[in-house]
Amino acid sequence: DAKTTQPNSMESNEEEPVHLPCNHSTISGTDYIHWYRQLPSQGPEYVIHGLTSNVNNRMASLAIAEDRKSSTLILHRATLRDAAVYYCILRDGRSNFGNEKLTFGTGTRLTIIP
Amino acid sequence: GAVVSQHPSRVICKSGTSVKIECRSLDFQATTMFWYRQFPKQSLMLMATSNEGSKATYEQGVEKDKFLINHASLTLSTLTVTSAHPEDSSFYICSARLAGGNTGELFFGEGSRLTVL
Numbered sequence: 401d402a403k404t405t406q407p408n409s410m411e412s413n414e415e416e417p418v419h420l421p422c423n424h425s426t427i428s429g430t431d432y433i434h435w436y437r438q439l440p441s442q443g444p445e446y447v448i449h450g451l452t453s454n455v456n457n458r459m460a461s462l463a464i465a466e467d468r469k470s471s472t473l474i475l476h477r478a479t480l481r482d483a484a485v486y487y488c489i490l491r492d493g494r495s496n497f498g499n500e501k502l503t504f505g506t507g508t509r510l511t512i513i514p
Numbered sequence: 515g516a517v518v519s520q521h522p523s524r525v526i527c528k529s530g531t532s533v534k535i536e537c538r539s540l541d542f543q544a545t546t547m548f549w550y551r552q553f554p555k556q557s558l559m560l561m562a563t564s565n566e567g568s569k570a571t572y573e574q575g576v577e578k579d580k581f582l583i584n585h586a587s588l589t590l591s592t593l594t595v596t597s598a599h600p601e602d603s604s605f606y607i608c609s610a611r612l613a614g615g616n617t618g619e620l621f622f623g624e625g626s627r628l629t630v631l
Binding site: 436438441442443444445446449487501502503504505506507 | 518520548550556557558559560563605607608609619620621622623624625627
């Protein structure tokens with residue numbers, strides 16, 4: 401499986417934008433970039449995913465480098481509820497959608513400062 | 515969005531007993547569910563892939579006779595921890611994807627915290 405590298409932890413002030421980086425230098429052409437987050441004592445929650453183009457949804461934006469070797473999850477205005485561990489995961493797009501699995505790394509623990 | 519529910523959310527049992535954890539997809543059908551385990555301060559580790567109507571596929575190092583998985587319907591998968599020991603104490607999380615779905619999104623349950631005394 402292609403590996404991702406994320407900082408262990410980050411801090412951000414409340415109501416400011418947060419940029420969470422992820423390096424995936426060994427990404428293959430068919431790998432999708434997925435982001436999930438896990439709040440304390442809860443299961444992970446889907447945030448966003450993309451392949452080549454930047455993506456936006458109601459939770460966040462995903463900026464993907466032109467060479468796809470890195471990406472950045474952007475929270476436009478952090479709130480205290482965004483404090484969580486954020487996981488950047490690569491998923492092989494060639495796999496059957498129903499049977500592929502996600503391999504979680506260590507993620508980035510985001511702390512929001514009031 | 516789709517909802518995956520786990521039960522129980524917390525369970526405490528004595529060493530040597532068996533514990534069953536249920537994972538249900540409440541408003542969608544899931545041909546495949548995944549079971550993860552998470553120890554404190556660590557990431558999620560995939561234990562097995564549960565396929566409806568067939569045997570589960572276990573990850574390397576996971577004992578299939580100890581962690582029994584049954585996926586009898588499109589909305590229910592169960593994980594039974596047999597002869598539990600204190601080292602099995604962990605946070606167990608299931609996930610599912612919409613049958614035939616192609617959004618790439620996995621829906622996770624809220625997790626079940628097992629404590630073995």
